[in-house]
Amino acid sequence: MADHPDGPRARARRQNLRDLHAAALAEIREHGAVALSLRRVARRMGMSPAGLYRYVDSREDLLTRLITAAYDDLADHLLVAIGAADERSDPEAPLPSLPDVVGAEGEVVDRLRAVAMAYRHWSVTHPQEFALLFGDPIPGYAAPPDGPTVAAMGRVGTALGRPLVEAWGSGRLRLPATWTAVASLDGVADRIAPLSHLDAVDVPPEVGIALLLAWGRLHGQVSLEVFGHHTWLFPDGCEPLYAAEVETFIEQLLPVP
Amino acid sequence: MADHPDGPRARARRQNLRDLHAAALAEIREHGAVALSLRRVARRMGMSPAGLYRYVDSREDLLTRLITAAYDDLADHLLVAIGAADERSDPEAPLPSLPDVVGAEGEVVDRLRAVAMAYRHWSVTHPQEFALLFGDPIPGYAAPPDGPTVAAMGRVGTALGRPLVEAWGSGRLRLPATWTAVASLDGVADRIAPLSHLDAVDVPPEVGIALLLAWGRLHGQVSLEVFGHHTWLFPDGCEPLYAAEVETFIEQLLPVP
């Protein structure tokens, strides 16, 4: 029989699981996700290695939980930058400190710029978590399509896409002909259906395509920077480079009215 | 004293090192780079684990060699796609089979499209090597700025940038104002100096900026695809999506004459 959900037993268990997550996150920030060691996590929280298995099925299971949490954290950052700090997965969590550049409340352009800058900001300030999300997939691990990680990643996509949906709603989104052409390819409209109710708004498939391409543009710059492929050129960070990309990106999608 | 460089001793050593590379590459293709095991490599080539250390300093050293080789292989693919099959790092190696789309010999636009498509083609056909190059960096490992890996990565950059340099040379490269603005920021021109003699041609810093941004655009789409973040949307590959991005990218940089 299961314990009473409010009994001291269940409460201790929840606390231990929180401690485990915190310890594992600290380990990842120190040694990287690929080097996560269950034994070190156990030592850090004063437990025996075997004891962890009362809370976690395996190392892979722990990583899956951390991936989900990281996705949620990233999505929260994006929502805060847009100005939709409510709607976060855990509204009780402390608000992240964002650089002054982001977090605007004016035009759609500002929100688009804000979410783009926030995507880089979270990534460069959480490089190990970024690697956990977007680096090598865990060797033989494939995210179950209906699993928690894809759902959490969906929240990131929704946050990223929100300014795009807003711009489309007000008729200010300019979509290149080549993109709409992709949306009308055989089967693409069907497969992209999950992106059709972005943000609880029905949206044509080419807006979903736009989201994917926009994501890729931001992601490419950030990925090269976080993984150190530009440090020899920009030892102090690639923010100017990234900002330039964001501006041309905005000019292309949102022509000045 | 060192052996005679042509004696049977040195010849056997070279052959063993080649075998080691081949075995390690096969292991990476089967199990992924993060799971590379020296003991498995040793078993595969019928050697004892300790014996490998006569040829390689450590697991990290072996990975560095494989990274360099993979960069070279990618650069070769790009050069072949552009049509500059000479100039490869090992002209004796067999030519890669490229899809019909790439490998054009007409306008600059064709070469730009070809190299862009080839970047994705190599990546999706060599996913584990792509992860080796662009996934999580080896924990605690930082590529020495004058090491072999950055030199090999420079070859990739040169190949990618060649159509851009060519377009700039013929005055057909249109650079957004925001990019040239980045190039004139404090210190950027200095830091980007290594990119100034791209392809043995002296080139203004904004062309180097253009190369970095172009690389990022291509890389983002490819990275999301190869690491499986789009499989739930495009289980058969994201080539149409990528092609659309490449076309808008070309339209932006090379306006029709």
Add this chain to the structure above:
DNA sequence: GAGTATGCGCGAACGGTGTTCGCAAATCAA
């Protein structure tokens, strides 16, 4: 309250890993 089932934490163990060390055989330079 007594008896029992369940959850929890741990020590020990198994097979795997990267790496080091010392020894023996093979090969080279003289």
Add this chain to the structure above:
DNA sequence: TTGATTTGCGAACACCGTTCGCGCATACTC
């Protein structure tokens, strides 16, 4: 042929993820 050097290997060490079985504290049933 002699002496120096290179090569390969077996054994060992410390670490890893994971499993098993044992006590023990808690929770539920009567």
